[in-house]
Amino acid sequence: MKPMTIGRLSSAAKVKVTTIRYYESIGLMGTPDRSASGQRLYGSVDVERLSFVRHARELGFSMDAIKDLIGLQTEPDQDCSAVDTIAQKQLAEVQKRLAQLEALERELKRMIENCRGGKVGGCQVMAAINDHSECETDKHERLKPL
């Protein structure tokens, strides 16, 4: 099979061209061969690796975690527990975030429920944001952006 340019790799792995170059710059993709004129050339191995990265990103793994996973992938005789640990950690984070967002959803619903129209001066949504005395989310650490 003959090599493909970065654009082909991009559409094969569904990762943008600029992102691929970025991944290369942070050492996630290794330095590819180049054509005589300097264009990057990739093979099917790269499609798989890049797809792996994309899917791991979709699962919310950090770049660091992905680097670790790739490192482990290249040593197939090693014990599987390291992989499991990373995945467990990721699940724990997801579940923590879920709990936060559920609390958020409840509070937003409550706020909106209480808003029966009228003027901003008496708006219950504004009041609810102001009054955080009995607020669930205060107990949590600061939330990451949505």
Added chain:
Amino acid sequence: MKPMTIGRLSSAAKVKVTTIRYYESIGLMGTPDRSASGQRLYGSVDVERLSFVRHARELGFSMDAIKDLIGLQTEPDQDCSAVDTIAQKQLAEVQKRLAQLEALERELKRMIENCRGGKVGGCQVMAAINDHSECETDKHERLKPL
């Protein structure tokens, strides 16, 4: 009541000193009075405003949305529906994110479930990340970081 320094405001509103200065720089907090030696001086109004911002951030509102809310707050005679709209939009985002995270949780659980130990070479977690053919999360847009 006499004015307080930025540190007092920080602990009163539970927002870090550096973050307060950042909020000032992006026009969220207005320019405070200064002491003779140039230190920022705040009053209780600022505690309330800053607490409002903090709580809105905890609810996941973007800075832009918060700016809008503050703008509306200063016009108490306006119709409340603008506030309601912002809150509704926020709720919709939270619910979308919740759905994504729930899909993620299912997939991570499935991956970990299938991992019965052994070597990385046969690890089902790695296989699951590689094989995204039947994967739920592929249907979603790319996820924001956790």
Added chain:
DNA sequence: ATACAGTCTACAGCGACTGTAGGGGCAAGT
């Protein structure tokens, strides 16, 4: 031959902060 899409490098920008460097200010204790 020309047009146009694709590729290259290098660097700036996003959001919402956080951290650092290098200084000046202020109240309490000795």
Added chain:
DNA sequence: ACTTGCCCCTACAGTCGCTGTAGACTGTAT
């Protein structure tokens, strides 16, 4: 009066995971 030690100041760089821009070159189709 002096020192200790925390608080405050500005200005700028760094974080994460990219995205966008500028300006030049390459490859392909008509």
